[in-house]
Amino acid sequence: METMKNELSSSLGSTAVQCERLIQAGRSVADISKTDLIVLNVQSNEYPANPDAIQYLFNIASQNSAMMNVMYA
Numbered sequence: 001m002e003t004m005k006n007e008l009s010s011s012l013g014s015t016a017v018q019c020e021r022l023i024q025a026g027r028s029v030a031d032i033s034k035t036d037l038i039v040l041n042v043q044s045n046e047y048p049a050n051p052d053a054i055q056y057l058f059n060i061a062s063q064n065s066a067m068m069n070v071m072y073a
Contacts (some may be wrong), residue, residue, distance in 0.1 A: 020060050027064040037066035045072055
């Protein structure tokens, strides 16, 4: 997992790390408010899909007991 994180961080810049932090912060808020955590990943149709990044974020969401939805706009 750490290898994938490093590869994504170098290919996506800090975006993957920022998204991971947002998911973790969302988990904290969901725990405090006793609600479910749902992660919404919106992918632009203007750019090619990055399945590795989507999988990475899905894995982070799963580790934080969150459901992740992907939308293309």
